[in-house]
Amino acid sequence: MRAVVIDQFGGLEVLKQQTIPVPEATHEDVLVRVGAVGINPVDWKTRIGEGVASQITGFPFVLGWDVAGTIVAKGRRVTRFEVGDRVMGMVNFPSGGGGCAEYVLTRDTNVAAIGDSISFRDAAAVPLAALTAWQALFDTAHLQSGKRVLVHAAAGGVGHLAVQLAKWKGAFVIGTASERNHQFARSLGCDEVYRYDGDVPPWTRIDDVDVVLDTIGGGTRERSLKVLGRGGMLVTLLTGDSKAGLNAPTRVKKILVKPNERELEQIAQLMNEGALQVHTTAVSGLRNVTEAHSLSESRHVRGKIVVTL
Ligand SMILES: NC(=O)c1ccc[n+]([C@@H]2O[C@H](COP(=O)([O-])OP(=O)(O)OC[C@H]3O[C@@H](n4cnc5c(N)ncnc54)[C@H](OP(=O)(O)O)[C@@H]3O)[C@@H](O)[C@H]2O)c1
Structure with missing residues (x-):
């Protein structure tokens, strides 16, 4: 072959x-x-x-x-x-x-x-991106209906599926993306979208977030800790980058996606139903x-x- x-x-x-x-x-x-x-x-x-x-x-x-x-x-x-x-x-x-x-x-x-x-x-x-989003939002952060979640890189591979999964769960979804992707992010279900590269950084305009999905790491992760509300959690996907923002261990969890038969079947089911695109x-x-x-x-x-x- x-x-x-x-x-x-x-x-x-x-x-x-x-x-x-x-x-x-x-x-x-x-x-x-x-x-x-x-x-x-x-x-x-x-x-x-x-x-x-x-x-x-x-x-x-x-x-x-x-x-x-x-x-x-x-x-x-x-x-x-x-x-x-x-x-x-x-x-x-x-x-x-x-x-x-x-x-x-x-x-x-x-x-x-x-x-x-x-x-x-x-x-x-x-599979890999959706399992990552699922394990970050649901298995690690236990995201519930009505909670506020910030998804960095909302237009990216993990982000665009994470936005849909978080909406499916009933969360209020805030995304970051460059301006050309704002309409796309809203079409996925983002309730609010902020430029990460604008004059006014997103962490000065967002607050009281229950869950941050960190797809960027470094300074973005460190500054994103500021938007967490009481009891909030940041889940980072960046397992090998700098230590920035990792000095708050109770509020930060680092994950590496794992195979999961049951979760993959649920993801396939959501695709079959048209609920995940x-x-x-x-x-x-x-x-x-x-x-x-x-x-x-x-x-x-x-x-x-x-x-x-
Ligand atoms: N730990 C794990 O198990 C695991 C699993 C999956 C992925 N990851 C890691 O997670 C990261 C994201 O993965 P991915 O597949 O989603 O990547 P990706 O699809 O390559 O991400 C691309 C997106 O990132 C956005 N972006 C770039 N810089 C940004 C910034 N500073 N702030 C906000 N958005 C920004 C871009 O949006 P614009 O075009 O709008 O700028 C683009 O839509 C990668 O580093 C990947 O290796 C880890």
Whole structure:
């Protein structure tokens, strides 16, 4: 099968197309023919030796953790799925990857069925970002109806799904985004949107927030602590950046997304119902994984980047 592999950490030039063996499904594994692979910041961060680079098991390594496709083979212990089922999943995170290929092998618990009306392009964009938003807002911050939540980078991959999940829960949602994304953020459900790059910084205009979802880190995280109300919590996704703002441990939680079968099924259900919608920019073909990395690295993508196969 064709795959995009890296043999070392480095710039875009280390991404190479190669032919490698198709893995074999045994035990609890399913083999998925990849219809689309979602590219997340963790792809390029790991490519340059950051992200989850310390957890990968060696080279050659196939990046790509978000996939959607069709099950083409399964291990003998797999009872939840049949060959031919359409699925999406965050596969083999963090140590394995393997999504930037024609086929990927993964535990059956890493994937969930998707309805026929959901395209592979949309489905591949969702698992990692939606699980992250879910685990930050619901598992960590226990966001409840009527609470006030601030979502930084509300137009980004995690942010645009987090806004919708928070609205679904009944929260009052405040977002930050550059001005060109304000209408988009409102269309997702933001009740208020603030420029993060304007003359008046958002933390001078927002107060009494119950939950901050920090997708930025550094000074943004430190200053965002000022907008928290009594008992408020900031959940940060930046696990490897500076220590700024991390000196208030009871109010700050750091998370790394984990696979979760039950949550992924609920996310798939929300997509099937149309309650969670994903915005994607797509490039076509594994040869364009390089372009997808480059776009993600720009840090100004609206929604998600997907490579369709
Ligand atoms: N810990 C975990 O488990 C975990 C999981 C997922 C992601 N992450 C991390 O979380 C971060 C966000 O991930 P993502 O997938 O959402 O990234 P992304 O899609 O690349 O984020 C892009 C968005 O960020 C916005 N943005 C850029 N600088 C900003 C700023 N200073 N303030 C507010 N918004 C800003 C851009 O909006 P404009 O174009 O409007 O400027 C753009 O829409 C990344 O660093 C990623 O590695 C961690």
